[in-house]
Amino acid sequence: xxxxxxxxxxxxxxxxxxPDGKLAKTESGKEAITVLHSLLHENxxxxxxxxxxxxxxxxxxxNLMSSPGAGKTALLxxxxxxxxxxxxxxxxxxxxxxxxxxxxIRKQGVEAIQIATGSACHLDAHMIHQALHHLExxxxxxxxxxxxxxxxxxxxxxxxxxxxxxxxxVPEGDDKPAKYPVMFRTASLVLISKxxxxxxxxxxxxxxxxxxxxxxxxxxxxxxxSAKNKSGMPHWLDWISQQVRKF
Amino acid sequence: xxxLAICQSLMSQVERIALEHEAQSVISIVIGMGPLSGVEAQHxxxxxxxxxxxxxxxxxxxxxxxxxxxxxxxxxxSESDALPNKLVCKQCGDWRTRLIxxxxxxxxxxxLAQT
Ligand SMILES: Nc1nc2c(ncn2[C@@H]2O[C@H](COP(=O)(O)OP(=O)(O)OP(=O)(O)O)[C@@H](O)[C@H]2O)c(=O)[nH]1
Ligand SMILES: [Mg+2]
Ligand SMILES: [Zn+2]
Ligand SMILES: [Zn+2]
Ligand SMILES: [Zn+2]
Numbered sequence: 001x002x003x004x005x006x007x008x009x010x011x012x013x014x015x016x017x018x019p020d021g022k023l024a025k026t027e028s029g030k031e032a033i034t035v036l037h038s039l040l041h042e043n044x045x046x047x048x049x050x051x052x053x054x055x056x057x058x059x060x061x062x063n064l065m066s067s068p069g070a071g072k073t074a075l076l077x078x079x080x081x082x083x084x085x086x087x088x089x090x091x092x093x094x095x096x097x098x099x100x101x102x103x104x105i106r107k108q109g110v111e112a113i114q115i116a117t118g119s120a121c122h123l124d125a126h127m128i129h130q131a132l133h134h135l136e137x138x139x140x141x142x143x144x145x146x147x148x149x150x151x152x153x154x155x156x157x158x159x160x161x162x163x164x165x166x167x168x169x170v171p172e173g174d175d176k177p178a179k180y181p182v183m184f185r186t187a188s189l190v191l192i193s194k195x196x197x198x199x200x201x202x203x204x205x206x207x208x209x210x211x212x213x214x215x216x217x218x219x220x221x222x223x224x225x226s227a228k229n230k231s232g233m234p235h236w237l238d239w240i241s242q243q244v245r246k247f
Numbered sequence: 248x249x250x251l252a253i254c255q256s257l258m259s260q261v262e263r264i265a266l267e268h269e270a271q272s273v274i275s276i277v278i279g280m281g282p283l284s285g286v287e288a289q290h291x292x293x294x295x296x297x298x299x300x301x302x303x304x305x306x307x308x309x310x311x312x313x314x315x316x317x318x319x320x321x322x323x324x325s326e327s328d329a330l331p332n333k334l335v336c337k338q339c340g341d342w343r344t345r346l347i348x349x350x351x352x353x354x355x356x357x358x359l360a361q362t
Contacts, residue, residue, distance in 0.1 A: 031358065031359045031360075032357070033264055033357050035354045035356055036355055038352060038353060039260075039352045039354055042260075043256065152249070155285050156352075177332075178332040179332075181283065182284075182285040214335075216333075217318065217342055217343065217344045217345070
């Protein structure tokens with residue numbers, strides 16, 4: 001197995017693996033093997049390989065995550081429309097049961113690969129790797145990966161993306177970062193989506209959402225936007241262009 | 248439930264180790280996990296009983312070691328305990344902290360039997 005991948009020793013377990021640490025011996029005298037590998041070792045290696053594919057083609061990969069129905073596909077549709085020909089986009093769709101989301105993206109004139117794996121609750125690096133081998137990356141600037149709508153499972157699986165964008169839609173309530181800290185801690189950017197509903201759903205306070213995010217030590221910027229009335233969209237598009245330039 | 252996928256990956260690692268060491272069976276498997284690992288211990292145990300069936304680890308005991316949640320403050324430098332949704336510095340109250348332990352999900356060790 002690979003001992004140099006660096007996935008094994010962290011500050012937290014360092015003290016447990018000193019030669020006389022509690023893992024070194026076994027009372028029964030049978031053979032005890034110290035391993036210290038992430039349980040997601042294989043996935044993480046494939047993710048690293050995917051990242052090399054993206055890097056080779058100078059493609060920025062953005063993983064979109066949210067609860068079901070928070071507006072990921074609607075955001076992609078609006079983004080593609082508003083960006084026009086400025087940046088070339090491709091999309092990997094993780095809507096596992098139907099082709100609906102991929103069809104919606106193709107209608108915008110953008111290549112979309114549907115990952116068909118049945119009823120998984122998250123995408124993993126192997127699925128992305130397969131999709132990548134069907135995607136022409138040569139002239140692409142950004143690949144968006146629409147993950148499965150789920151605030152739990154996708155957080156555990158690195159796909160090889162460069163950035164995570166998490167949508168928190170107004171109808172869901174502003175305390176989601178406190179309820180799903182593992183997911184929200186991965187965010188490079190948090191989008192409060194469906195902001196057109198803020199006037200009607202006035203118990204959603206964007207400042208509370210920000211406060212909950214800071215409580216989990218997230219430095220992610222927070223933007224409000226609506227794919228429906230397009231408010232806040234320019235801010236998001238600027239962020240994308242900035243990330244592409246930085247990349 | 249992603250715990251099943253994770254357990255299947257665990258079982259393939261464990262079986263590979265057992266084969267490398269020419270073991271006949273696996274006696275125990277020690278997992279280290281923190282509160283921010285993204286995995287529920289109970290879900291992991293349930294998934295384990297499914298994933299371990301018909302493997303060399305069929306009768307192996309799954310031992311879970313819970314690792315502490317600790318943060319280091321970027322402002323005042325002190326280290327403190329934390330809660331999954333409250334990762335602020337206990338010393339100065341600042342939110343700009345760095346996790347130093349608590350998001351691990353590790354296969355720590357396996358105990359093998361040669362007979
Ligand atoms: N009011 C309002 N509704 C929106 C907005 N964006 C999306 N919706 C609606 O929310 C519903 C779900 O939108 P989708 O874009 O399909 O959401 P999704 O996150 O892709 O959903 P899944 O892929 O199924 O997880 C649809 O009925 C959209 O019309 C918005 O900005 N404002
Ligand atoms: Mg969708
Ligand atoms: Zn490849
Ligand atoms: Zn799951
Ligand atoms: Zn401090």
